Amino acid sequence: MKRLTLVILAICALIMLAAAVDLPNWADPSSPASTHLSPDFLEQGYGETATPNIVTVVLADYRSYDTMFEAVVVFAAALIVLVVLRRTPRQRSKMVQHRPVREGRDTVLRGAAQLIIPVMQIFALYVVGHGHYSPGGGFQGGVIFGASFILLALCYNLQFTIDRFKEQAVLFCVAGGVLLYAGVGAICLAMGWNFLGYAGLAGILGVSEVMARSHGILLVEVGVGITVFSVMMSLYYDLASGGDLDEGL
C-alpha cells in the first residue's frame, strides 16, 4: 500500500514538473498576466469600485468566487473537527479527566486580559472595516477577533467563555458568515446581475453602481470575518478540551 502511494505521488510530481516547464518565468514582463491583467486591475480598480486598496479589490471583487470558497474551506474545517472531536455527554463519563489545578492563581492574567480584550476587539473590527484603505479585511480581522476570545478562555477558563458565548451561537456564526457571503451573491443574482456582481446592490442600497461595489466588498468582508472568528472559537473549544467543553488549557 505504501509503495502504491509512493508511485502515485511520483507520477503526480512528474506531471506537475512537466506542466511547470510551460509556465511563464517569474516576474516575466511579457507574460499575459503582466501585459493584460495587472495593468487593467491597477488602472481600473479604483474607478470601478471606489476602493484604493487594489489587493482588497482583487480579493473580494474580481476573484470573489475564490474567496467565497476559501471561506467554505474554513467552514468545512470547523465541521470536520467538530465531527471528529466533539463528544456527547454519554461518552464523556468514560474518559479520565485531566483537570488543571488553577484556582486562585489567575489574578495577573485576568487583570491583563480585562484591559486588553476590549481594545483588541475594537482593533479587530477596525481591521475588518478598513480593508478598503489599509492592509486588512475579513480574514485578518476575524483572526484577531477570534484570538481575543481565545485570550479570554486562556486567562479565565473555558467554561467562563462558553457561558458568555454558547457553542450554539458559535456554530450559528460559522454558518451565518458563509450564508452572508453567499446571500450577497444570491441577491445580486436576483437583481439581474451575475452571481457576486455587487453592482446589483445599487438598487437596494440606493447608491451609484461604483459605490455599490464598494459596499458589497465590505459586506462580504464582514461575512468572511464572522466565519473566521467563529471557526477559530469552535476549533479552540473542541481542541483545548478534547471535545468535552469543560476545562480548557
Next chain:
Amino acid sequence: MSAIITFCVMFAFWIVMSGKFDLFHLTMGLLSSGLVTWLSHDLLFSGHTKKFGGLMVEIGRFLRYVVWLSWQIVIANIHIAGLALSPQAREIMDPHVVSFKTVLKTDFARFVLANSITLTPGTVTIRIQDDTFYVHAITAQSAGDLAGAGDGPGEMERWVAWVFEGGSR
C-alpha cells in the same frame, strides 16, 4: 454605567485608529463600539469603584504612581544590564524565592502590584496563590527592598494600596 464609559473609551480608540471623519466611517465606528460594549462591557472596569468621580481620582493617583514607577523601571534596567555585563555575575547573584502575604483586597490592585514587582529591580512575581505572593529575587538586596523594613508592607505595596484602596501612602 460601566457600559457607557466602555462605549466612550471604545469610540475614542476607534477615532484614533481610523483617522477618517466622514459619516460612513463614524457610523461604522458607532456600530463597532456598540458591539464591543455589548460583548465585553463587564470586563474593562470590573473590580473598580462604580462612581465616575471615584474612577477619576483613581486615574489621577495612578498617573502619579506611574511617575514613581518609571524611575524604578530605569533603575531596574540599569541593575539587570550591569549584572548581565559584569564578569563576576555568578558571584553577585544570589537567587532565591520569597513569599509574603499581601494587604491588598481587590484583584486589580494585586495585578498592578504583581506587574510592578516584575518591572522593578531584581524581582519577578512567580505566582499569586490566593493572597500570597511568591517572588523570585535575583540578589539578596532586592528581596529586602521588596519586603520593606519590619512588619508593614513594602513601599511599593503602600503606593498601590494608596492608588486603588485609598489607604495612606
Next chain:
Amino acid sequence: MEQFLISIGVALLLLMLMSLFRVVAGPTVIDRILGVNVIGIKTVVLIIIVGILDGRVEMFIDIALAYALLNFITTIAAARFYQRQSQPAAADAEEAKTAPSAPPTAENPPAGKEGSHA
C-alpha cells in the same frame, strides 16, 4: 539619519539571531518559549523601522499592532499548555490538595507580612 535607522535595524536583527541560540539550544522547552517571546517583541520594533524607511508608517503600524497582540497570546497559550502538561493528572491532583500546595521558600514565613532576607 536613514543610515542610522538602517544600522539599528540590522543590529537588532543580529541580536535577534543571538537570541535564537536560546531557542535552538534549550535546554528546556520553557527556555525556548522565552527566547521566542523576546524575538517576537523586537520584531514589532523592526516592522516599524521598515515602515518609517518605507515612508508608510500608517500602514505598517496595523501590522505591528496585530503582531504584538498575537505574539502576546501565543506566549500565554504556550506557557499555559506547558504548565498543564507538567501538572499531575486528576487522580494525583486529589492527593496534591492535601499536600502543601504552597511551594516552600527560603524561610517559609508564617502568616503575617515578612520578607525572607538572606
Next chain:
Amino acid sequence: MLNAVVIFLMVSGFMLFFATTVGLLRFPDFYTRVHAAGKGDTLSTALLLAGLIIYYLQDFSGEALLTAVKLSLIVFFVFLASPTATHAIIDAGYEAKVPYWTKRKPSADGEPYPGPERRREDRQI
C-alpha cells in the same frame, strides 16, 4: 537637535537590548534568564519606539499625530503585556520544576536549600 534626542533614545534602547541578549545567553538557569528577558525587553522596546515616534513627528501634521498616538498605544501595550507574559512563563516553569541554580549551601542540620528542588521530593511525579 531632535535628531540627537532620537539617536540617544534609540542607542540606549539598543544597548539595553544588547545587555538583555547577553543575559539571556549567559545567565546560569531559567529563572535568572527570565529576569534578563522580562525587564530589559520592556524598557528597550519602549525606548526604541519612543525614538521612532519623535523621528516620525518631525514633519508634523494632523495625520502624523494620529499615527504617533497609535504608536504610543503599542508602547502602552508592551508595558502591559510584557510583564504579564513574563509572569506566565515563569509560573509555568516553576510549575514544571525547572532545575534551579543557587549558591546557597545546605544548612547545618543537613537540610538541603529549600527552593523549588525540594518540591520535587514532595510530590514524586
